[in-house]
Amino acid sequence: MDELDLLKKDWKKRSADYPQVSYNEIYKMIHKKSSSIVKWIFIISIAELLFWTLIDFLAPESVYKIYEKFNLNSLLYISLTVNYVITILFIYLFYKNYKSICIADDTSLLMKKIIKTRKTVNYYVFYNIALYIIILIVFNIVMFSKPDILIEFMNPNNKPIDNDKLLLITLILQIVFGVLMLGVIWLYYRIIYGILLRRLTKNYKELENMEF
Amino acid sequence: MNKEIEHKFISEFEQHQNIIHKVCRIYTTNQEAHNDLFQEITIQLWKAYPKFRGDSKLSTWMYRIGLNTAITLYRKSKRSVQTQDFESVLHKIEATNYDNTEEEQLKLMYKAIHQLSDIEKALIFLYLEDKNYKEIAETLGISEVNARVKMNRIKTRLKTILNP
Structure with missing residues (x-):
């Protein structure tokens, strides 16, 4: 007999041997919480959307004071308004993609939809990082082009400090802080992806490759 | 509900x-x-x-x-x-x-199946369940031709494991 026929015969024979789960046990099971990755992607995504939206509200008052000094307020408000519109758009897209996920789809389509949903949130995060970098660069250019006002702001009591040094330290601190923040965000995404999507992405690629 | x-x-x-x-x-x-x-x-x-x-x-x-x-x-x-x-x-x-050789063979087969990738496992599972290629292709969202090609490769691989 062919080995595969032997396997099939054995497989069928064993099919009748599984210990059966009772009605009550099934009842209990369906009232338990799912631990599926789609659920986790949903929770994490909502948390991220909230985080990046809230971060604007959490900025301390002093940040706005410095913008006032440089007449950057109107620019700031325009960018905030645009930001809200884009945020709402992203939330809508995320919700639409999430709702389209259907476990009864074929495997390839299901994976495509999960990856698309996750990508929406990633784009939102990239958008926020890009915005953050652009604002940081523009504002720094404006601030450093008017060093007198900046020195006045950084040294309000006019203590005897070397002004050039003060400017240099400010600049270095801004860069270090910016790079550090990007590093933390990058690490966070590596971990989230590593945990949740590595297996799914691998399987999706395998199916995709099969089609060529 | x-x-x-x-x-x-x-x-x-x-x-x-x-x-x-x-x-x-x-x-x-x-x-x-x-x-x-x-x-x-x-x-x-x-x-x-x-x-x-x-x-x-x-x-x-x-x-x-x-x-x-x-x-x-x-x-x-x-x-x-x-x-x-x-x-x-x-x-x-x-x-x-089972007699010893059959049992050994099956053991090897199941071991080999567990070493397959998730997608390959799905294919061999549907084969063991007597699904036709149309059903397999529809379940996984691939074309029938590709399902057939991939299945043949897996079968050959499993056989080679048993008859090196």
Whole structure:
């Protein structure tokens, strides 16, 4: 007999041997919480959307004071308004993609939809990082082009400090802080992806490759 | 959700539960992981049940959701490493039914199957369940030709493992 026929015969024979789960046990099971990755992607995504939206509200008052000094307020408000519109758009897209996920789809389509949903949130995060970098660069250019006002702001009591040094330290601190923040965000995404999507992405690629 | 639907689902599921046991058998290697995956698939089936229109057979629908959960939604539990090997338990129980060479061959086969990728496991599982290529292609979302090509490769691989 062919080995595969032997396997099939054995497989069928064993099919009748599984210990059966009772009605009550099934009842209990369906009232338990799912631990599926789609659920986790949903929770994490909502948390991220909230985080990046809230971060604007959490900025301390002093940040706005410095913008006032440089007449950057109107620019700031325009960018905030645009930001809200884009945020709402992203939330809508995320919700639409999430709702389209259907476990009864074929495997390839299901994976495509999960990856698309996750990508929406990633784009939102990239958008926020890009915005953050652009604002940081523009504002720094404006601030450093008017060093007198900046020195006045950084040294309000006019203590005897070397002004050039003060400017240099400010600049270095801004860069270090910016790079550090990007590093933390990058690490966070590596971990989230590593945990949740590595297996799914691998399987999706395998199916995709099969089609060529 | 109302009790009537719940009762209908549980009764139907109870009758067809072997489909899910078999999915778990392909994708896990010990009892604890088997139970974990079984539970997750049950939840997914229940969540999807209100949308089940009956235009396909319930069993077809269960195959699909079972495999989808195993391949895309489920994360392997870390706990599963320490527990006893499910395969060896099953073999101990049924060892008496086979002569030695057949038993050895089967052992090797199941071991080889567990080393396949998730997608390959899905293909071999559907083959063992006597699904035709059209059904296999539809379940996985690939073309029939590719399902056939890939299946032949897996079969050849399994045979080579046994006859090096």
